[in-house]
Amino acid sequence: MRLHRNLVFAVIDGLNEIFNENAYADKVVQSLLKRDKRWGSRDRGFIAETVYDIVRWKRLYAEIAEVKEPYNRENLWRIFAVWATLRGITLPDWKQIEPTPTRRIKGKFDELSKIRKFRESIPDWLDELGMQQLPDIWEKELAALNEQAPVVLRVNTLKTTTEKLIQLLKEEDIEAETLKGYPSAVQLIERANVFATKAFKDGLFEVQDASSQLVAKFLDVEPGQRVVDTCAGAGGKSLHLAALMENKGQVIAMDIYGNKLKELKRRARRAGAHNIETRTIESTKDIKKLHKKADRVLIDAPCTGLGVLSRNPDAKWKLSPEFLESIQKTQADILENYSKIVKPGGKLVYATCSILPSENRKQVDSFLSKEIGSDFKLVKDKNIYPSSSGFDGFYMALLERKQ
Numbered sequence: 001m002r003l004h005r006n007l008v009f010a011v012i013d014g015l016n017e018i019f020n021e022n023a024y025a026d027k028v029v030q031s032l033l034k035r036d037k038r039w040g041s042r043d044r045g046f047i048a049e050t051v052y053d054i055v056r057w058k059r060l061y062a063e064i065a066e067v068k069e070p071y072n073r074e075n076l077w078r079i080f081a082v083w084a085t086l087r088g089i090t091l092p093d094w095k096q097i098e099p100t101p102t103r104r105i106k107g108k109f110d111e112l113s114k115i116r117k118f119r120e121s122i123p124d125w126l127d128e129l130g131m132q133q134l135p136d137i138w139e140k141e142l143a144a145l146n147e148q149a150p151v152v153l154r155v156n157t158l159k160t161t162t163e164k165l166i167q168l169l170k171e172e173d174i175e176a177e178t179l180k181g182y183p184s185a186v187q188l189i190e191r192a193n194v195f196a197t198k199a200f201k202d203g204l205f206e207v208q209d210a211s212s213q214l215v216a217k218f219l220d221v222e223p224g225q226r227v228v229d230t231c232a233g234a235g236g237k238s239l240h241l242a243a244l245m246e247n248k249g250q251v252i253a254m255d256i257y258g259n260k261l262k263e264l265k266r267r268a269r270r271a272g273a274h275n276i277e278t279r280t281i282e283s284t285k286d287i288k289k290l291h292k293k294a295d296r297v298l299i300d301a302p303c304t305g306l307g308v309l310s311r312n313p314d315a316k317w318k319l320s321p322e323f324l325e326s327i328q329k330t331q332a333d334i335l336e337n338y339s340k341i342v343k344p345g346g347k348l349v350y351a352t353c354s355i356l357p358s359e360n361r362k363q364v365d366s367f368l369s370k371e372i373g374s375d376f377k378l379v380k381d382k383n384i385y386p387s388s389s390g391f392d393g394f395y396m397a398l399l400e401r402k403q
Ligand SMILES: C[S@@+](CC[C@H](N)C(=O)[O-])C[C@H]1O[C@@H](n2cnc3c(N)ncnc32)[C@H](O)[C@@H]1O
Pocket: 230, 231, 232, 233, 234, 235, 236, 237, 238, 254, 255, 256, 257, 260, 281, 300, 301, 302, 303, 330, 334
């Protein structure tokens, strides 16, 4: 592979923003890709994959490069040189790249790979937490979370079928296949920019991980019901709920951030999902109005996102023990307050994209031991682990409010 100067410069600029300016990797990559209209899909792929790779392996590469945070540009070039050397890419003779001791880099890589926190590139506190909470599986989950996530689409059944979508994508030179056990999912055989397709603009699919596609189904919705999606965000699950309900009944999509709900509205229009109403949560009154009013409630709770590290590797570096503590408190409050929206006889799903028991089953058990929780029973729950599923890590619990 020959390295192109302007692409590598874009990578270095992106890393600077992510590591030194606390910017989110997905946003940074999105804006880098707009830098030069002449870049083709290979160039764009190089930038996105290299940035994500280096974010994913930051601790390991920085250790090999012998650089410490905050990284100046020279440090970032050294980290880049480690990335390239370990991939067997011949480094060009540019002034930014110092003569790199290839053998030394490979030797250090072998040596550090014996130690989990370097091999899997993870902060000490997070590694200790994972070992405490998931002693038997942490090591293999961590390895799975460092794999690149596949691109999975959810077919919008309000407008098309999986077979038709696969055919339409093929006509746009994108190969995709169905996924056993995930009725509305289609997985790309090779990565491609699906957002540029006509099928996307026509609202025939959304990009949504296969594990995430199990959440709305877990809620057991039916056409005609009133369903409240309490942490709807930009609406990945609300859109799925609307499709499962065949556009009949009502989905009330709520969030504390109105801008996310605006994006949800745009997506709903494109998808032809007409039964979604958005409501920003301004105060507890907005929740009280709905007490005992819904057949189904979804709490897709804010969480550490530890189950989706393959998609968002920068979360490893942005999370902190203080954030974990505060998000767990939020999860407990949300569960206690929003469960009151469920009608007697109605159902609730509590879900997270984390694999930590303290954000998952422990939250459910603690809720069930409270006064409001005694009105509910746990019907079933499911832990989805990246190592066995091949997709994101998720947790979902189905609870039923007694009559
Ligand atoms: C896991 S994300 C939701 C993802 C979304 N359901 C989807 O499928 O695309 C959690 C959401 O909870 C929202 N949130 C955080 N605190 C909240 C609160 N107290 N009440 C309601 N929503 C909250 C966040 O803004 C975020 O959009």
